[in-house]
Amino acid sequence: MSDLAAVDTDAAPPTPLVIAIDGPSGSGKSSVSRRVAARLGLAYLDTGAMYRAATWWCLESGVPLVDGPAVAAAVAAMPLDMGVDPAHPTVSVGGVDLAEAIRRTEISAAVSSVATNLAVRAALGRLQRAAIDAEAEPGSFSGGRGVVAEGRDITTVVAPDATVRVLLTADEHSRLSRRARDVHGSDSASAMRATRDQVVRRDADDSTVVQFRVAADGVTTVDSSALDLEQTVQAVLDIVERVSGRTP
């Protein structure tokens, strides 16, 4: 038998990895997920940005956020586009780039009222699942490279069949301190007080419809309270290697 004949040309390509990461505000989901995706050559889907974009769209269209059916109808018609390159993730609606707008305090303060609308959750959940499937399908347009998707219900509702499922946590003080530094450039007592609404109140509201405080069966918890960013990324990469054998 020649050397050439020994090559198995029918060998299946590696199954695209789907990594689901959930956790509360400030636990480090976005920072860690982007880095894990970049290191493994995967796409990156920020599902929180989709809820933020939906909130921006409703406010921009003059839809009162207290009117649940009107909010659901507006979100169903939202021309949303998510860019999933971890080096440059984008979110736009009707061609308007929302990178900055969706991080404003006004959106952070209002987003839970949209995220607790069950019709909105169903609609955005379907879009998220389709985006994950598009990245995870071998031979798909995007090349089936696989994806890291992060949010609050990815491990439990949107992609409970993901190859790797992680709940990223951190104690309340660490989460407040990180968010205060992100938003106010300082984690002084007053900056942390000013951030409480965006972290503690919002998580309390969000957890009335989604369970992201305790790991579901089969989900591995990573507590980042005593870790720096690189150590947290490494902790997730270690889990990926253990579960799937994949390394950067």
Ligand SMILES: Nc1ncnc2c1ncn2[C@@H]1O[C@H](COP(=O)(O)OP(=O)(O)O)[C@@H](O)[C@H]1O
């Ligand atoms: N151990 C850590 N893990 C993740 N992020 C950390 C860590 N320590 C500090 N950070 C910082 O905390 C912030 C976390 O914010 P982010 O990733 O937006 O969290 P989330 O998406 O969960 O709200 C970022 O500025 C990040 O650099």
Ligand SMILES: Nc1ccn([C@H]2C[C@H](O)[C@@H](COP(=O)(O)OP(=O)(O)O)O2)c(=O)n1
């Ligand atoms: N899969 C998801 C993702 C986010 N959400 C909600 C929860 C949050 O209040 C908003 C915004 O999420 P985002 O991840 O951007 O919030 P943080 O940056 O972690 O504070 O959307 C959700 O309900 N389900």
